[in-house]
Amino acid sequence: MTARVIVVTSGKGGVGKTTATANLAAALANMGKRVVAVDGDVGLRNLDVIMGLENRIVYTLIDALEGTCRLNQTFIRDKRIENLFMIPTAQSRTKDAVTAEQMIEVCGELRKEFDYVLIDSPAGIEAGFRNSAAGADEALVVTTPEVSAVRDADRIIGLLESMDKSPIRLIVNRIRPHMVKKGDMLGVSDVLDILAIDLIGMVPDDEAVVTSSNKGEPLVLSQSTPAGIAFRNIASRIEGKDVPFMNLDATDSGGLFGIIRRAILGH
Amino acid sequence: MIKLKGMYDSMLRCIISEDMDASDFSKEFDEVRGKGRRFLPGAKVVLDFGARPLSEGLIRDIMTDLIWPAGMYVAAWITYDAATQDLLKRIGLPTSEPAPSVRANERAAGGALFLQRSLRSGQRVEHSGDVIVAGHVNDGAEILAGGHVTVLGRLSGLVHAGYNGDETASVVVRSLEARQVRIGTKIGSLDRDERWWGKMVIVRVNEGSVFIDYWPMIKSDSRDESAG
Numbered sequence: 091m092t093a094r095v096i097v098v099t100s101g102k103g104g105v106g107k108t109t110a111t112a113n114l115a116a117a118l119a120n121m122g123k124r125v126v127a128v129d130g131d132v133g134l135r136n137l138d139v140i141m142g143l144e145n146r147i148v149y150t151l152i153d154a155l156e157g158t159c160r161l162n163q164t165f166i167r168d169k170r171i172e173n174l175f176m177i178p179t180a181q182s183r184t185k186d187a188v189t190a191e192q193m194i195e196v197c198g199e200l201r202k203e204f205d206y207v208l209i210d211s212p213a214g215i216e217a218g219f220r221n222s223a224a225g226a227d228e229a230l231v232v233t234t235p236e237v238s239a240v241r242d243a244d245r246i247i248g249l250l251e252s253m254d255k256s257p258i259r260l261i262v263n264r265i266r267p268h269m270v271k272k273g274d275m276l277g278v279s280d281v282l283d284i285l286a287i288d289l290i291g292m293v294p295d296d297e298a299v300v301t302s303s304n305k306g307e308p309l310v311l312s313q314s315t316p317a318g319i320a321f322r323n324i325a326s327r328i329e330g331k332d333v334p335f336m337n338l339d340a341t342d343s344g345g346l347f348g349i350i351r352r353a354i355l356g357h
Numbered sequence: 358m359i360k361l362k363g364m365y366d367s368m369l370r371c372i373i374s375e376d377m378d379a380s381d382f383s384k385e386f387d388e389v390r391g392k393g394r395r396f397l398p399g400a401k402v403v404l405d406f407g408a409r410p411l412s413e414g415l416i417r418d419i420m421t422d423l424i425w426p427a428g429m430y431v432a433a434w435i436t437y438d439a440a441t442q443d444l445l446k447r448i449g450l451p452t453s454e455p456a457p458s459v460r461a462n463e464r465a466a467g468g469a470l471f472l473q474r475s476l477r478s479g480q481r482v483e484h485s486g487d488v489i490v491a492g493h494v495n496d497g498a499e500i501l502a503g504g505h506v507t508v509l510g511r512l513s514g515l516v517h518a519g520y521n522g523d524e525t526a527s528v529v530v531r532s533l534e535a536r537q538v539r540i541g542t543k544i545g546s547l548d549r550d551e552r553w554w555g556k557m558v559i560v561r562v563n564e565g566s567v568f569i570d571y572w573p574m575i576k577s578d579s580r581d582e583s584a585g
């Protein structure tokens with residue numbers, strides 16, 4: 091196997107990186123892929139909590155790097171979904187506990203054993219972002235449709251471009267259908283116009299996200315929540331399937347679909 | 358990859374490709390030093406890193422493994438990453454494109470910097486001559502130019518034309534979406550609901566104030582909403 095290594099990142103914190111990593115990992119595994127989600131956010135770890143695996147942590151990535159254990163001893167197998175694994179990180183360390191070289195080496199080892207390696211990274215303007223992204227080929231940038239989040243996403247896209255990640259694709263998270271378009275909120279087409287990268291998904295703001303992360307249950311397993319469907323669609327698009335976009339952007343008078351087609355097809 | 362190119366005034370430009378892996382630096386340095394054995398000692402060189410951010414460690418490595426052993430003289434360190442520019446300045450290294458020694462009335466032709474890219478947030482271009490951007494200048498990006506600035510796309514970031522105090526400098530943009538434009542020592546500010554917002558405009562200083570004007574009209578232009 092040679093895995094695709096994808097870093098999930100953002101400019102601003104709290105926009106949904108960990109949520110996206112957990113749900114995309116679960117959705118891809120549910121599609122029959124062998125997936126490992128790596129918590130690359132040292133010191134602010136919460137991927138384990140959102141995936142509901144925190145009570146099963148024995149060794150962390152840092153233990154493996156320090157030689158306390160082998161890398162495969164850090165794997166936590168998800169009991170609900172076959173082929174889904176996670177590698178936790180340490181809460182008690184700082185971002186510089188992992189170097190770029192170490193991340194590249196770890197990703198190299200994981201590549202041999204999985205179809206997908208998804209890395210949950212710290213927000214881009216924090217220290218440690220570059221290290222956690224070092225071993226990845228591709229990037230998913232998560233943003234909310236807020237002016238400040240989009241500006242920070244723009245900055246991270248610039249950094250990812252200079253790190254030669256490709257493709258770099260965008261997830262616009264926490265969209266409120268029929269939201270009042272005013273002040274600090276942008277429409278998805280405005281976000282795309284500014285960031286000028288390919289859109290891979292739009293995720294609605296959904297209560298179910300909060301309840302499912304509190305329960306540690308991946309949303310994508312339930313059939314009918316809007317955010318769950320959105321994350322499943324993103325997983326299919328990562329797999330190369332042509333899944334039409336949901337129209338969440340009712341405030342865009344110009345017709346979102348046309349604009350998004352243009353962004354994806356390049357015309 | 359690292360490439361060496363000739364510039365004006367017998368200056369060399371050393372282009373360090375943005376997508377080159379950081380782990381390849383030392384190997385590439387060896388190669389450049391080998392290739393430039395004859396002409397690099399004493400040569401004036403502009404190091405061009407594109408948008409690559411540089412760490413303090415990398416800057417040190419470049420000095421000890423490339424600049425010093427090659428015996429070259431670095432006229433400028435060019436990167437569009439604003440944080441790196443600040444770091445370079447703190448260390449005391451030159452960060453702006455050296456001006457070619459041409460007569461003033463040739464400035465536009467000789468000293469213009471043509472950027473075939475968009476500038477994203479956190480990227481900054483500093484240039485002693487004119488700057489033309491064939492792309493967008495996003496919110497959080499900056500252009501500091503000694504002369505005029507032309508933006509063929511959308512201007513949402515900060516432009517300062519004539520930053521040495523030259524108030525004959527102008528700013529020409531395809532879509533003005535910035536709250537502020539600076540020329541010389543003057544600052545013009547703009548609100549989103551003003552009629553210039555999102556329009557093709559020229560910004561200039563006239564009798565000490567910043568003025569905005571539409572682009573010259575041609576017959577095929579339809580500018581109904583903005584006319585008047």
Ligand SMILES: Nc1ncnc2c1ncn2[C@@H]1O[C@H](COP(=O)(O)OP(=O)(O)O)[C@@H](O)[C@H]1O
Nearest residue numbers: 103104105106107108109264294295296299300
């Ligand atoms: N689509 C969504 N709808 C509602 N809440 C969301 C959504 N995405 C994320 N959240 C909530 O936002 C908060 C931050 O999400 P998280 O994934 O931890 O962000 P990050 O990892 O980028 O810091 C969490 O409380 C999460 O439940």
Ligand SMILES: [Mg+2]
Nearest residue numbers: 107108131136
């Ligand atoms: Mg997180």
